[in-house]
Amino acid sequence: MSQFTHSVKVPTQYKVTAKILKAAIEKQKSIKSLIFEEKHARVRSLQAVLKHYSDNRGAIDSAIEETGLLKDNPNLDSALAKVLVTELIFGRGQLNGESRPVQTVRLYKDRLQEVIKGAGFEKKEPNPRYVRINTNLLSIADALEYLAGEEWRRKELDPDISYADFLAAVRTLEEDEFIVDLNVEGVLIFHHKSRNFWACHDFVFSKKFILQNKATCLAAELLAPPPGSTVLDMCAAPGMKTLHICNVMQNQGRIYAVEQARDRYKALCDITEEAGCQIVTPMIADVLTIGPQQCPDVEYILVDPSCSGNGMQGRISVCDEQKDDKRLFKLAGLQIKILCHAMKSFPNVKRIVYCTCSLWKEENEQVVQRCLQLNPSFKMLNGKKALRNKWQNVGDKEYAKIGKNCLYCLPDHDLTDGIFLAMFERISEDDQN
Known part of the structure; x- marks a missing residue:
């Protein structure tokens, strides 16, 4: 040397x-x-x-x-x-x-x-870059026309393509290609090497394009409030899902967006204002104190509470992540409180979507199971069916009548962040009787 x-x-x-x-x-x-x-x-x-x-x-x-x-x-x-x-x-x-x-x-x-x-180790390629069109500021047609002018090639797919073939097409994207997503309108998928391009793009800074992982877009897709609805986003900051719900509603109706932490509340206010969300009412409050007096006529609720976050692919871990049972117990307790509050406190609610960025059953199937036990006036809807059966990963079937109706986004399979989703619908009085 x-x-x-x-x-x-x-x-x-x-x-x-x-x-x-x-x-x-x-x-x-x-x-x-x-x-x-x-x-x-x-x-x-x-x-x-x-x-x-x-x-x-x-x-x-x-x-x-x-x-x-x-x-x-x-x-x-x-x-x-x-x-x-x-x-x-x-x-x-x-x-x-x-x-x-x-x-x-x-x-x-x-x-x-x-x-x-x-040793058979291979470099782990990042998942693709997802870009969602903010239709408050830019139509889908104009977005596609703009990309064509920038010499991005759209990879055309058969409208009846299976989910497995769709994933294969995503895996074989070339660096100058993109695909229109199969499950969520307005989501575009690019090769992972386009990340630097999008990180500095003017349309991203102006909020015409939103860098949002596809998995988190499924929450608004499943909630599906029609234009003119009244929605409550119970744990709204930083506001990406709130903005997407606004797009789904075509900026018509009302969204109450609640956040307890002051710094996160400011981030929520900033993004909804910059993104042209005219129907969002940001609220700084403990969501467990919010009821129909503060948020009247709520029909649709998104419950996206604090969780362990172990499904997020952007996280950087340099030590083996150990399952912390005590922390999961505390998180699940809060998650049950919030979801039960959504079910009990809003008499006009028709549909609730529960979402976590966790892959632990303690925060997912077990929370769903407990809340259904405590709230027999609600039933689960089939998430896979809501996506026209163009999905594969569901919950643990050991949870009777629950697992098969839940959805999981699994990073290595679905090429997204790890997300869990469950849909609930109020049972009519006739059905209850």
Whole structure:
């Protein structure tokens, strides 16, 4: 190693990323909050490297161990090694600068790749980029015309295509192609490499296009309030689903959007105003104190409460996520309270959609089961049928009459975030009798 120049410093970006990774591993701190604290760092670059490490942690750690990178170079910081290997093998494919750690890792590139390939590890490709048209500000026809003018090619599909064939078409998208979604009107699907294009697009900043994962769009699709309806969004911030409900209602009717936290309430107010939502009434309140006096004539309710969030693919985790039964018990208790409040307190409600970004049954099927036991005036609707049977993943069928009616979005299968959805309808008095 004597040929290395000792005086050349490691690029700041690598040092800062390694510092964050080390704190996250040793102190069990949130990577999101650690990145936020780095005021002067290029946040997008930090997130990209740490997300690559999160997605491929097993392969990276094994390759470092198998090649003897740290054993042969005891002065090489472990966290920095992980960052450099991540960038070299799973990120940009090259390293900046001529510092000693950078040159050391470059020397191991071929061996690292051999170990990863030999162990059967493959780079995890990100899911596609979903872009939803905000029809308050831009019609679907005008959006498609604009994209054609920007030389995006629309991949045409058979109107009767199966869901399995649709997913196959999404997986084989070319970088300059997009597909109109099969399940949700106004959702367009692009190759994952288009992310940088959309991140800086004028139409995104002006809220004509909304960067919203398809899975979260299913909530408004299932709620399906017609124009002129009165809707209550019980846990509304940051407002993406509120905006989508407004689009479904063609900006006609009324949406009461409730949020308890002041900073999130401001975000809700900002996005609904910027996105041209004329029918939204933002409210800062504890939703459990809200009833028909504050929100009269409510017919449709979206219940999207706080949850563990373990289905969200944007999360960055550098440690094995352990199931926290105590936390799930507390979350489920709150979720049951809110969903039961929706069922009990609004006499005119026709349909309720319950949604979480969790894949744990404690927050999903078990919450649904308990709320139906406590509220026999409601029944479940079949979510798969509501999507014209163009869906595959449903709930656990061990929950009789519940599991088959719920929907799951599973990241590796549906190419979306992990989301759970359940639909409820009030039973008429005649049916109850």
